[in-house]
Amino acid sequence: MSEADAARRAEIAANLETVRARIAGACAAAGRSAAEVNLVAVTKFRPASDALHLFALGQRLFGENRDQEAAAKSAEVAAVLSAVPRDQWPEWHFIGQLQTNKAKSVVSYADAVESVDRVELVAALAKAAERSGRRPRCFVQVNLDPRAVRESGGRGGAHPDEILQVADAVADSGALRLEGLMAVAPLDAPPEPAFERLAALAAKLRGVHPDAVSLSAGMSGDLEAAVAVGATHVRIGSALLGGRPPLR
Known part of the structure; x- marks a missing residue:
């Protein structure tokens, strides 16, 4: 390993330790086990190389x-890890807005798609x-x-009233597994009220789909609230x- 690579790994290691400590602290404050949060x-x-x-x-x-x-990076990582047993490889989550014409590609490497927000996308993913x-x-x-509008570059996502329709489509597809809900907190507003609404929606979803227990929420600035x-x-x-930075 080069000196630059060693320095980068040490930097990432320190950051990873800090993030894990934040998660553990947030779980302790919420009366939860840190093992519950991925x-x-x-x-x-x-x-x-960072991955x-x-x-x-x-x-x-x-x-x-x-x-x-994502397709290129997951393939590069897989090539490096070719000698590692397949069940120990990384798990890839696709988290961005997704067009239906990209469904085939995403399904080829993603173990989870966190940005399913419309029935048409469910159909494309199921077919792939x-x-x-x-x-x-x-x-x-x-x-x-x-305030967010998908066509104007918003962050995407189904309207709360559409969640069950999209979830039912996933559950009924036979080719996909319904995991739960994902959301991004609104910009320029405290995350707590939005996450509380999300938790209520998640509880409603579990009432219809009891196995949909996952809830993906929280990023670097608001993980504690999530x-x-x-x-x-x-x-x-x-x-x-x-x-x-740009990819090198």
Whole structure:
């Protein structure tokens, strides 16, 4: 390992320790076990080498939000880990807005799709899954910001009134597995009220689909608020890897 690589791994290791401590602290404050919360390391805009450093440090869940980058990065990581047993490879979560014409590509590498927000996308993912023989887990993404408009570059997500329709489509597809809900807190507003609404929606979903117990919420700036309302997955990027430099 080069001196630069060793320095980068040490930096990431320190960040990972800090993030894990934050998760543990948030869980303690909420009366939960830290084992209940899964850390999804968001490696978007970062090279595959960063994902490999995290893997060497014990991280197994990774999140990406652009298909072209995710497909290339997951393939690069897989090539490096070819001698590692397949069941020990990283788990990839697709977390970005997704067009239906990208469903086939995403299904080819993603173990979970966290941004399922409309019935048309469910149909495209199910078709791709049936053809590939894979069965990705799906989170229904909820739009917690009524000001956000998908066509204007918003963060995506189903309207709260549409959640059950999308969830039913996933559950009835036969090719996909319904995991639970995902959401991003609105910008420029305290996250707590939005996450409390999300927790209520998650409880409503579980009333219809009891196995949909996962809740993906919380990022570098608000993971504590998400853990407080029951998040099972937190998606952390900048707190682990820094800002957004171009891929090298």
